[in-house]
Amino acid sequence: DAKTTQPPSMDCAEGRAANLPCNHSTISGNEYVYWYRQIHSQGPQYIIHGLKNNETNEMASLIITEDRKSSTLILPHATLRDTAVYYCIVRAYTGTASKLTFGTGTRLQVTL
Amino acid sequence: DTAVSQTPKYLVTQMGNDKSIKCEQNLGHDTMYWYKQDSKKFLKIMFSYNNKELIINETVPNRFSPKSPDKAHLNLHINSLELGDSAVYFCATRRGVGGYTFGSGTRLTVV
Numbered sequence: 001d002a003k004t005t006q007p008p009s010m011d012c013a014e015g016r017a018a019n020l021p022c023n024h025s026t027i028s029g030n031e032y033v034y035w036y037r038q039i040h041s042q043g044p045q046y047i048i049h050g051l052k053n054n055e056t057n058e059m060a061s062l063i064i065t066e067d068r069k070s071s072t073l074i075l076p077h078a079t080l081r082d083t084a085v086y087y088c089i090v091r092a093y094t095g096t097a098s099k100l101t102f103g104t105g106t107r108l109q110v111t112l
Numbered sequence: 113d114t115a116v117s118q119t120p121k122y123l124v125t126q127m128g129n130d131k132s133i134k135c136e137q138n139l140g141h142d143t144m145y146w147y148k149q150d151s152k153k154f155l156k157i158m159f160s161y162n163n164k165e166l167i168i169n170e171t172v173p174n175r176f177s178p179k180s181p182d183k184a185h186l187n188l189h190i191n192s193l194e195l196g197d198s199a200v201y202f203c204a205t206r207r208g209v210g211g212y213t214f215g216s217g218t219r220l221t222v223v
Contacts, residue, residue, distance in 0.1 A: 034211065041219075043116075043202050044155065046211030085153075093209040097167055099145070100204075100212055102155040 002027040002090040009107040012082075018075040020106050022088030025069040031092045033064060034100070035073045037084040044087065044102075047073065078110045115139050116215040118203050124221045125193055133188045133218045135203030143167070144186040145204040145212070146178060155202070161186050193222045 005023040012018040024033065034049040048055055048062045050071075055062045061074040075082055087105040091098065116137045125131050137144065145168075146158040160168035164180040175191045190197060203215040 032209065036211075038155075041200060041217065043204075043214030043216050044212070046213065049211060097160075098143075098206070099157050099160060099168055101157070104154075 002031055004088045004090055004103055006086075006088050006103065006106045008104065009109070011109050011111060012075075012078045014079055014110055014112055015077055018078040018082065018108060018110070020073040020075075020086050020088075020108065021070065022072070023070045024088070024090045027068050027090050028092065031090045033062065033068075033071050034089045034091060035060070035062065036087045036089065036100075036102075037082075038087070038105075039081075039084040047086075078108075080110050080112070082108065083110045084108060114216075116203055116205055116213050118201075118215040118218050120218060121216065122219050122221075124223065127193055127195060127222055129193050130189070130191045131193060131220070132190070133201055133203075133220070135186045135188070135215060137184055137203075137205045137213070139205055139207070139213060140183075141205035141207040141213070142183065143206045144180065145206070146186065146188050147202040147204060147214075149200045149202065149217075151199070159186075159188075190220075193220075195222050198222045 035047040036044045038044045050062045064071045085105040119134045143162045145160045149155045158172045159178045161180045177189045180186045200217045200219050202217045204212045206212045
């Protein structure tokens with residue numbers, strides 16, 4: 001799986017959009033970009049994933065550059081409950097042997 | 113109705129003991145995993161099972177033995193517990209190319 005690079009930490013004011021960047025310059029054509037978050041000591045929570053096109057769901061939007069070498073997770077209106085560690089993971093779907101490999105992520109602190 | 117449930121939530125035990133952690137999922141997913149999160153917060157995959165068959169074993173000591181009695185359950189048995197086994201253990205499931213669903217974790221403390 002391709003390596004990802006994320007800033008170790010970011011701050012965001014409550015109510016503003018949080019834009020979390022991720023670099024994955026060695027991504028292959030069959031690799032997806034996944035975003036997860038872990039709030040305090042809870043289990044990681046799936047947020048969104050995409051291959052080429054931008055994606056949006058009820059939690060967030062995922063913007064993938066045309067060359068697919070980087071992406072941005074957007075939380076449109078961050079709240080205090082969005083304070084968490086956010087993981088960007090690039091993974092090819094290889095059938096039953098697929099696995100998620102977590103890096104160190106970005107610690108997002110949402111403040112009043 | 114919790115999608116992926118783990119028991120117990122907390123486990124404190126002495127070195128040398130044998131203990132088990134249970135995981136049950138009601139999502140109907142085919143693949144289940146065990147992850148370990150150590151004190152430095154690194155999440156590492158340990159095992160994965162697909163339809164009761166072991167698929168991934170990430171060089172975990174053989175004191176750790178996963179068992180999948182059926183598609184909905186993946187248990188983790190640990191023999192001769194060591195201090196370094198103290199961590200949070202997460203069970204997870206996956207269907208196809210979609211996202212994983214994680215349990216809430218079992219915090220194991222070996223004293």
